[in-house]
Amino acid sequence: MTFKDLNETQGLRVLIVGAGIGGLTAAIALRQQGHRVELFERSRFANEVGAAIHLSPNANGVLRRLGIQAEDFGAVEAEQLREYTPAGEEVHVINVKQHAAMWRHRWLLVHRAHFHEGLKKAAQGPGKGAPALLHTASKVVDVDAHEATVTLENGHVIKGDVLLGADGVHSLTRSKISNAKPGSSGRNAFRFLISRQEALDDPETKSIAQDFGAVDMWEDEERRVVIYPCSNNELLNFVCLHPDTDTTIDTAGDSYNQHIGKDALLDVYKHFNPQVRKLLAKADPQTLKLWPLLDMETLPTWVEGRLAILGDAAHPFLPYRASGGAMAIEDAVSLAVMLPGDIEKDQVPERLKVYEKARFERATTIQEMTRQSSKPISPETAMGMVVYIYGHDEYDHSSQVLRKHLWSQNPHMYWRQPIVFGPMPGPRQDCMGRDRALKSAQSTFTTASIKFKTSRTLLQNLFPSDRYSFISPSTVARASFSQTTLGGMDWLGGGGYRHIGLYIHGVQYTKEDGTVLKGTYMPILFENLADPIVSGREELGMPKLYTAIDVHQRNESYRLQTSWQGAVWGHFELEGLEDQDPAADAGTIGGEADDGILVYRYMPKIGKECKGQAEAEYPVFVPHAAESKVVPSKVTRLQRTKKAKVEIQGLDWDALPTLHHVVSRLGEIPIDEIIDAKVVSGVGVPDVSSAMRIE
Template structure:
C-alpha cells in the first residue's frame, strides 16, 4: 500500500506555524505546502503556512555553504535547482590539503569519487541560497504559497496548544508548531528536559569572508590557487585551519578560517553570527602560515569580514513536545565540517513533511512528530559526533567511512520507510505474507485494512530478456528484510535488473512451460550470525503466470512468488513484455533494435551480473486466525550458481543486445490490483538513473533450483 493510501482518511490540510525562516524553516515550508497544508489566521482563511522570520541569512554577505549529494538530492525532489541561484559543482575536481608552510599533504580528486553519489555536490553563497528558498516558498506553484511575516518576534510558544505569542501580544493558534529558530532557540526551551540544554563554545571561532576570484587571479602570487574551478583548498595546522572554495557561478571565493577562541573575542551582547572584526586580528592569528595564504587573507574586505563562534551542544534527549518539534540548529548545531549543518536542516525539514502528509489529522500530530524524531535523531547525532571528530586530522580511510555514511543517504526514502513501518504497526491484525518487504498483504479472509470478512530437463529451453540499470541504494535497502542483508560496495549508486524469462519444454509440466519476471538487486551480501558472508543477487519479488510453479516455489523453495499475467511479443528486432492482472495492465518492458552477438560472450546470468548465487527471504505464516499472520518459518535462502549448473547445465545458443530499452510500471490502485498493488506501487518508485545493459538471451537447459538451501 502506498503512503498516500495509508494516510487517505483525512481531507483537510493542517495549519502549520514555523518559527524561523532560515534554511530549515524555508525548506520545511516548501515541503509542507507541497503536501497541501494550510493556515488559519483570525477570521481570514488562507491555504498557507505561517513563518515568523528572524533569519540571520536575510542580510548576510560573507558566507557560502556546501550542498552535499544527500542534501542536493532531496532539494531536487522538492523541485529546487540550486544552480539557478549561483550554485557551482565541485567539478574537477580536487581537495588540496597543505601544511601551514604550504607543503602538499594530499590531493583528493573529488571527481573520481563522484560516481559514488547519485546527485551532484554543489557550493553556493548562503545569501543566494536563502533567497532562492524564500522565493520557492512564497511563489505560486504546487500548493498554496507560504505567508512570511518579517519583524515578528516570537516571545512564547505553547507546545500543547500549538500557539505562538508575538511581542505585540498577538497569540496565533495552529495544529503544529515547528521550531526552526537556530542555535539560540526559544522553541528548544519548551521541550521537556531534566535540565536546560544550551549551546556552548567548542573552543574555536572562525573568520569568514568572500573575495572575487578575479582579484586572486590578477595577483601573480595567488593565481595558482584561484585558477582551478571547483577546487577546495585547505591549510591545516594542529589548532588552525584555512579553507577556500568557490560559489556564485565560480565568481567568488569563500574563506573559512578556524582558530582557537582564545585568540579572538565574541561580543555576547551582539549578533554572534555577524560580528565585525578588524583585518589585523585575522592576519595576526594566521601570521605563521605561508606567504601565499597570508597574501590571500590580506584581500579580505574589512567591511564584510565576520567572526563566527563555532558552537556545540550536548545531545537533546527529545526534539518533540506534544505538538511542537524542533529542527536544524535548534535541535543539533554542527561544527563546520563535512558540510553537514545546512544539509541536516534540509533533511529534518523533508522528514517532517514526510511524516505530515496530506490527509493526516490534528489528533495524529503528536505521534507523527515522535516518528519524525525516530527517523532523524540517531542520524543527526551520529553526524554531530563525526563533525567533532573531523576537527582533528583524520586518516583517509576514516574520512571515507564518514562521507559514505553522511552523503550516501536519501531522506525521502528513509523517512518514507520509517513512516510505513509505523503505519503498519498501527494495525496489528493485518497478515504479513511473502514477500514481506512490501508491507502487510490482504488475503482471502481479510480486506486491505486487516478487517475479518465473513466466511530438470535437458530439453527445456529458456528465453530471458533483462534490463540492468543504476538506481538509488537507499530505496533498494528498504526492500531488504533485515539488517543482515547489505550492499557490498559503499557506493550509493546501486545496480538492479528487471528480468523476464519464458520457459518451454518442461517435463514436470507435460512439456509445457510458463513465464516469470523478477526484480534482482545486485552486489548484495548476507552476514550470518557467525560472521560468515555470502555474496549474491537478492531477489525480493518474482512474478509468475502459472499457479503450480508459484505454489511449489513458495512452499518447497521459499521463493517470494506472486501471480501476474505475462504476455510476450517477440519480433525480429524487438522483444516486448506486458504484465497485467485480469485485464489491468501494470507494466511494460521493451527492448528494440536488438543486435546479434556471439553467444559465447554471455553466460546467461541475471542481468549479466557475475555473482555466487541468488539470495531470497523465506516467510511462511502460522496457521490459525489467532496467529494473526505471525511467522511459522522465517529465514534466508541461497541458491548457489555453481551447484545449480552441475544439476542441469545450461547452454546459451543466441544473444542479442540493444541500447534502446525501457521499463514502465504503473501501480494503478487497489480496485484494479487488489492482491498486487502493495508490490507494484513500490516497484514503480524505483528510479532508473541509467541503463547499463539490455539483452535477450536464448538457451537450453533449465535448472530445477534443487540446490536452494537454508542459510541459517
Template sequence: MNGTTEHRSDRLKILVVGAGIGGLTAGLALRQQGHEVLVFEQSRFASEAGAAIHLAPNANGILRRLGIWAENFGANRMQKLTEYNSMGEKMRSMGLEEANKMWQHPWLLAHRIYLHDALKKAATSAQGKGGPVKLHTSSKVVDVDPRAARVTLADGSEFEGDIVLGADGVHSRARSRVAGSEFKPFCCGKSAFRFLIPRKAAQEDEKTSRFVQESGELSMWYGTDRRVIMYPTSNNEMLNFVCVHPEAESEAGDDWNKGGNLDRMLQVYQGFDPALLALLSKADPATLKVWKLLDMEVLPTWTNERLALLGDAAHPFLPHQGQGGAVAIEDAASLAVVLGAGTPREEIPDRLKLYERIRYDRANRIQDFSRLMGADLDKKVKLDMFAFTNFNFGHDEWDNSSQKLREWTWDRTPNVYWRMPIAFGPMPGPRQTHFGVARQATESTFTTASIKFKTSRTLLQNLFPRGVPGWRFKSPGTVAYASFSQTTLNKMEWLGGSGYNHLGLYIHGVEYEKQNGDVVSGAYMPILFENLTDPIVSGREELGMPKLYSSIDVYRRATSYRINTGWQGAMWGRFTLENLKEVEAAGDGGSISGDNDAGILTYRYMPAVGRSTKGTAEAAYPVYVPFKDEVPQPKPLRVFEADKASFKIDKLDWEALPTLHHVIERLAELPVYEVVAAKVVEGVGVPDVAAAQRVE
C-alpha cells in the first residue's frame, strides 16, 4: 500500500485532510503531543488568501501555548469599536483598552497569510517539540475510510494511519463519511466583497482620513440589508474590508478566491456616505474578491469510528463575529488534549466522541450568535453583544478539554473512592491509585502488638454510640474483654514504600442487632489513633472509622516491645510487653484487633455543616468490616507471646491534651482486672479494609 510508513508504537499516526488554519493548528498541536502527523492539502502551496483574521482571546491563548505569537508577524491590538449608519453618522464609539484587560490574552487583528505561514513553519520545522509534520501539497483527498483510518488521493495513492481528521473546509469531502451526503453548505442569502488597502492611502485622502485617526479601530457602516466592516492589521499599516450585501446584487460564487468587480461593489453601496465610497474605491480591482456566505444545517455528529471533523468541515461559520478561525483553533486544541501522548489505540473512537461532546454545543452556539449578529436591521433582532463576547472570549479550550478528559478518565473507572478535595480527582489512598486502580498490598508488612485484658462491661458499654439502639454484649456478665492493639505497617505502596503506626481499643464480644432482627458480631472499635494524616483522613471519609491523631513511638528489642503515645510532647500512654518468646504461628489470624474476632464494628458520624445545624448528623450509621472478606488476607509469619504485659494511661488535662483530653480521660477510667494475653505478630499482606460496609 502506498504511503505506509513505520512509526513508533507509543505514538499515533494521524492523517489531517486540509492545511488551512484549523488543519495546521491541529498538526502543530498533535506534533507537540509526540504523534506522527501527515497533512494533505489539495493546493500547490497550501497558502491562505490575502485577508485579515480576528485572533480573539480564546484563539490567541491557544496559539501562544503552541508557540505562535502573532505580534511577531505584525498582528495589532483591537482597541476601539465605532459604528456608523449608512450616511456616515456616528451611532456609537467604544474604547476597548479597559474592557480588554479582563481577558488573559490580547484581542489581535492579524494578516491571514502571515498567520498561516507561521503555523506552517512551526508545524513542519525540524526545530521544536516532536517530529515535524509532513506536508503533502497538490494532494487532493477524494475518499476517506473511517474504519481503516485511510485516505485515498486523486492519483490513486493511499495512506493509512490511526486517525483521520477532516479539516478540509466548508466543501469537505470527509464530511460525507461522517454525516452523509445530504449535509451540504448553502448560501445564507448574503455575499461579501473583501479586500485590503494600505492605511496610508486612507490617511492621505482628506475625505477618508477621519476614519483612520486611531490605531486598532474597527469601524462598521450599517444599511438596512447590507454593511461594511473595516479594521487594521499588519502593525496598523493595512486596512481589511468585508462588505456584506444581498446575494443577488453581485456575481459571487462558492469559491473564497473568486474575483470581484469594483464597479459592481460601488454600485451595491451607492446610497452610502460618499466618504465611505471613497474608501471602497481604493480597492485594487486585481485583488478584490467576492464570495457567497455559506451556512449549513447542524450536523448530527462530527465523528465516525477513527474519523473526526473540525473547523468549517464540522461547522461552517458566517463572518459576523470573526470567530470562524478561532473556533477551528479551539477544535484543534481540544483534539490535541483528548489525543494526548500515550493515547491507547483501542480508545481512539471513544476519545473522538469525547472531543465531539466537548466541542459540539459551544461551536453550535457561537454559530447561532453569528447568525443573529448578521441579521438585517429591519429584523429588529435583540442582541446582547456583551453576553456574546463574554461567552466567546471567556474560554480556554485547552484548559476546558483537559478537565473534560480528566472527568472522562475518572468516569471510566467504576467504584472509585472520592473524598475531599474532590476538585482534583479521585483521591489516592490505601485502596486505589489516583486513577482509581485497586492497589495490592500483598508485599506490605505488619507487626501487631496486642494486650488483651479483662475489664468492666458496664464501663465499656458507655463507649457505645450515644442514643443508638441495637448495641450490646453477647454475655450478660458485668465483666468483658478488650484489647489495646498497636500495628506498625511498612512497605505500603500508597505511601511510597514507607509506613505508619496505629493503636486502637477493641472491645470483644459485641453484637449489633439490625432493625430487621439480624445480628452482626465482632470487636467494637470506639477509637483508633494514627500517627500520619493521610490514613486518618482516608479512614474517616472512606470507611467511617473514628480516627484521631496521636504520636505512636515503638521501641522493639529482642525480648520486649514498648509503645509510647502522646500529643505535642505530652505523653498519655505507655504499653509494655516483656519476656517475648516465639511460638507456632499457625492458627493466628493476624487481625488488627489482636484476637480471633469475626470482624470490626464501628460507628460513622459526619456532622451537618452550619451553625444552625449544630448537633445534627449529615450521616450516622454502623459500619462492619468482616475479616473473612478482607483482601489481601494477612499472613502471620512469626508470633511472639509475652509472659508479662501492662499499660498505663495518664488522662492529663485540657492544657496538655487540648484536642484529646475527653478521649484519654475515658480510656484512663478502664480498670484492668487481669491481663489475659499479650503477643506480637509479624506478617505480610495488609488488608485494604475495602470490605467495610454500612450495616443499615
C-alpha cells in the first residue's frame, strides 16, 4: 500500500506503530471518532501465532461498543472453570455461567489469529469514519515524540498529529519515553492448539474435552497446564507455564516464535497425571511454540509530547489473569475517548496525559495482580481480583476522567445542584462558563415507576463522592425512573404538581466513623413548578430542576412525556397494566427494602469573587421510617406490567439550553432489562421534613 496525501481538514492524522490487538482496536475506535488513521506493522501477517486469548467481560463490553462481536470470529463463552492438582484431584469447580449475571457482558474465549483478522477487517472495512490504512512489511526504525513522525527502514518519513506506540513488549517507541527494558519473569510457556475432536476420539482424554466452554487447569507451585476451547468449540488451546530453567529460549532469534521438541514438553510435565500427559502428547511438533514470559519495571510515564504507548509496550502482563489483551483494548478505547473528533491539534499532548491518568493506576494494579497469581492464592483473593478486573467499563470510566479534566480547566465556573452532571449553566454563565451578564434577567399521589437493570460503572459516575458506593460488587445495577403526580397540596392552595426522577438502588453511604447508611440514591429530580423546586433545593438540599411533564393515564396504560418549552426529551410508557392487591407493594421507590433516600446538597457562595466555591456541601438522608411517622401514606390502588419503555433524547444546547448537560447523560444509561413497572395511587404525602444532614 502506498502512502497517500489525506485531507488535512478531517480530524487528526494518527500514526500507530504496531498492528496487534491494541493497535487495531485503537485504529477502529479512532476512525469512529473521525480521525485519519495509519498503522505500520513490521510483519506481513503471513504466519499468525496459533493461540487463543480470553476476552473477559470488561474487554468484551468495550469491543461491543465499537461494533465488534467476537462471536463472529468463533469466540465461545466460558462456562466452567475447573482446577486440579497435577495428580488430577479436583480442587474446585466454578460454574461460570451461574456467576455471569454479575457481569453485563459475557466472558469469551477466542482464537487469537481469528480475532486479529476480525479486527483488521473492522479497521479497514466499511463503517463509521474513514477506513484505516494498514502498511505491512513496514519496519519503523525511529520516531519523533514531539513532531509525531515515523521513520521507516526504507527512509520514508511520515508526519502525523499524534503518535501511538502499540509495538509490543520489545517496543521501539517506549525507548523515547524510558530506558526500561523487559526481562525474564522466571517463567516460560509452551503454546499450541489441537483439534477438540481428536481429544474426544481418545477414550482416555474424552472426559476433559466433552464439556463446551470448560477452562481446565492443573497446577502445582511451579508448573501449570491450562486448556480451554475456541473456534466454535472446535479447537483446544494449551498454555503450559513452567520455570525458565526447564527450557531454553534462543535469544538470537524471534523469542515469540520458537519451535521446540515435544519431548521437552513431556519432560517438563512428567509428574502430571497420565490423562493430561496424553493430551500434551497430541501436540503437533510443527506448531508447538515456546514463549518467554517477560516482565518489566513500572514506567514513570507512558507519554512524551505527542507520543503515547499502550498495551505491552507500556505494561507487559504475565498470563495469570488473562488480562494482557484486555488491558490493550481498554487502553485503545481510553485513547479514543480522550481524542474526540473535534479536538484541536494543540490539545493532543495534554489529552495524552489525561489518558495516562485514566489508565495508569488500573493497568499497573492488574499487572501486580498477575505477578501475585504466579503462586497459589486463596479463593477469596482470586475473587477480589476478578471483581476488580471484570467490574469495569473503560469507556464510562475514561469519559468521566475527561469530564473532570475539562471541568477543572475553568475553576471559577458556577457549580449548582446536581454537581455530578458538571458545572451548571444559568442566569450568570453559559455552558462554557462565560458571563451572560444581562442576557438572562388531605394530599393525593399517583406514582408510575419503571425499574430496570443497567451498568454499575456508568451509574457510579453520578456519585458525588467516593463515600457513595454500590452494596453489591455486581456490574449489574438496578435503577428506576419514577414519576409522581401530587394533588390536594394545601401549601399550594389545594393544587399540585408533578415530578420525575432517577433513583439508583442498592447504594450505601459510608460515614467518617465507619457506619453505613443503605438506601436509594437520587441524583436528579425534575419538577414542573418553580415553587417546590426552589423550596426543595434551598430547604432540603434536593437536586431539583424544571421540566414540563405531561401525563396520559387510562385504565390499562400510563404514558408520559417530558419537555422544555416544546422540546420533548423523554417518553415513558407502561401498557397492559393489571390490578393487584395494594398491600403487595413495599411502598418505596422500586419496591426496594431500603432505609431511605440518599441525596447530595451543594450550594454556591454568593459573590463574583467566590465563583467555584461552595457555601454548603454535604450528604443528606431522608429515612423512610421517620417520614412515615410524619404523614402516613396509604396505597389505594396498585397496577403492574412488564410492558414498559423508556426513551430519552439529549438533544443539544440550543434545544435544551439549561438541561442538556443532565438529559444527555440520562440518555446514555442503557436499559438492559425491565425488572418491574407499576402505577401506585393513594393518599398521604409526607413533607420530607425528616431530611437530615448525614455529617
